[in-house]
Amino acid sequence: MDLRLREDPFPKAGAADGSAVPDLLQLRDENGHIFAGRMESLAKASPVQGSMDVPFYGAKIHFPVRGNPDTLTLVPTLAPGQKLGIVVSHRGVPLADLGELEAPVRLRLDWNDPWRSRFDDPGRLRRHSAPRSFLYVEPYEVRHEVLLRLEDLAPYLRFKPGDPQNLSTSERESLKRAAGDFLRAHNPLRINGAAVEAQLDRVEFLRFGRQGMQNANDAETLHPASALVGTILVYLTEAPTETVELQWELFGPDLERRPVTLYFGRESFEFEATPRDPVFRWSSEEALGLAPEIERPASAAEDGRGVPVIGLRTAAAAVALLTAAWFARRRHPVLACTGLAAAGAAMLFPQLLDPVGQPEARTMAFPPPQVRTRLEALLHNVYRAYALRGEEASYDRLAMSLDGPLLEQVYLRQRKAVLARNQGLGGEGRVSRVEMLDDGLVIRKLGASSFEVTGRWIAHGAVSHWGHSHERHTLYAARMVLSIAGDGTWKITAMDLLEGQPSPSARS
Known part of the structure; x- marks a missing residue:
């Protein structure tokens, strides 16, 4: 007791x-x-x-x-x-x-x-009434935390314990590898309508403590009948998540229903998968707007204010054609020809009428709020890359936000430093959200399709495993160079970190 x-x-x-x-x-x-x-x-x-x-x-x-x-x-x-x-x-x-x-x-x-x-008292229940799934929707990723009893997994892994009272160290390590490989290939997840490959983050044996789920160390007794296996799968995306579809496949005599909880910002959504209804579906339209919105990059067909460039070109050409027709009816052939030439120029040479579409002008079109939103997403993606175990996955994730020498520098030279800095989040901590601060945000144009931003942000970190979360907040300041590719993709190409310290406003 x-x-x-x-x-x-x-x-x-x-x-x-x-x-x-x-x-x-x-x-x-x-x-x-x-x-x-x-x-x-x-x-x-x-x-x-x-x-x-x-x-x-x-x-x-x-x-x-x-x-x-x-x-x-x-x-x-x-x-x-x-x-x-x-x-x-x-x-x-x-x-x-x-x-x-x-x-x-x-x-x-x-x-x-x-x-x-x-x-016997129905009012006395444990919060985790059964092993379940936790889905975390974050910018550019969905994380699936799969919590299963070893007894539910054992038939699929063809495992029988040598000692019915305790799992040996070798059995635990073997089971972790087998469980990770098995779960990567089952319970498929679709994001924004497309199947996404699962990347294995970690596999742990867990136990219940006062503070919720905790890692079980090798010295603790693990009864095969009650042992819990926790597996974290990460699904990377190149755009903010709009829809999630999880198909649960593992059902059996002792696993007839699967509770699923999805977390989106400060909101949570509950579902119970069954053999008759095994698919959990979620859309961002169901949310109340309590999660920070990640703005989509403007496409080549839009200017910095979200105005369709093609629409402007078509309108300009239409006006020129109407003008030419009017002059023709008035028997002004020279002016009519001029109007026709203007219409052709509008359609064939859009850069003449579309300075906003040019890279140099595009850097001047983005107001500070839009720069702030883009930077929040880019920086969050960088932080998340360091939580991925696989080197290839980490590099690919960094390449979504960084480019040029900075990409190699961060990956090859600063990886250990950033990981050491993130240890302040508690070892298993991860940055869940980046908040760019309005004060001190300075934007300076450097040249065609590039500009310099000096600003500060708060990295909101959290240990958010198995439905529990503990927050930590750190303030950073940096001078960064951003570049915009022809397809409208933003990337950070240079960064000079000025400071990093706990946020006074967020200290507990």
Whole structure:
């Protein structure tokens, strides 16, 4: 039993000798037999370390139980008005989230499958009621976090544990490789209507802790019947995600439904895949607009204000033709010929009437808000490239935002430095959003299709695994050179990082 005890109902907890159990809880079987408990550990924690707003004690109590009882009843013995917060796990599987125990509750235990153990009280549920899928829609990528029981994967991997009570280190490593290869080829994902190849980010064995899902280290016991395998698949895109379609394929006697949660900015969308309805579909049109929008690059057929250039050329030619016809009717052949020549020039030589379409003019057409939006997407893409494990995938991802010597410089010389800087996000942290700041944004034209931008941004980082997120924010400033290709693609070709520090406005 893992207990959190407020200081007021147990003021002398620090004097406990470990042999006696405080009069807080009784554990009884179906015959009414009471099992004696023994204190294993007791430590006082501050409000900063825990979720309570007052000092509390964390205690672990061991209750030796005879055999494998089908049911156990927890009976609180606190004085009236006192409350006991408790978490119960069966072989590492939590039967409910942390909650108050104010009245007796009965547990039903399934010793063959701990995932089927439960409280009789329907109000006591764990947040992750079953292994599930988490989809994260981010600029230029969708991340699929697949959480599965080892028992659900074992038949596909043709795996049988050597020890039914614990997975060996060699078994764990072999299973990680096999699970990653298997899941990359199953449960296909379509983004914006097209199938996208999955890139394997990582595979981990997980366990439940107070803060949610946590990595299980090699020294921990992993019961094959309750072990969890977490696999993260990354799908890269060249345009913002408008639609997502996930087809879940893994169903069986013990896996008849698959909960799916999609996160888009601060919004979440729920679905439950079944053999009859195995496809989860999502569109950005369903969102309420709580996620930052990523502006699409202007095509060659649009100017910096989103006006169709072809439409301007056609209109100019039409006006010239009408003018020529009018002069012809008035018997002015010279002026009529001039009008016809102007119409031909409008269609055959668009650069004469379309200075905005030229690279040099295009750099002057983008206002600061549009430059800011583009830079947010480009920089986010650079940050995300460093979270990819494969060298080829990382390089290809960087090439979407960087070009010229800067691409090689960042990949070959600055990779370790940026990774070390990102360790401030907590090892598994990743930048989830880049926010360019309006103040201090300076844009200076350099030449044809290139300009210099000096600005500051906040990298909003997060550890967002398995439905939980912890934020971290860092302020950066840099001087960058941006170039625009003929097809309207923006890329950063030079960068001088000026500073990087925690954002004062975002410190927790």
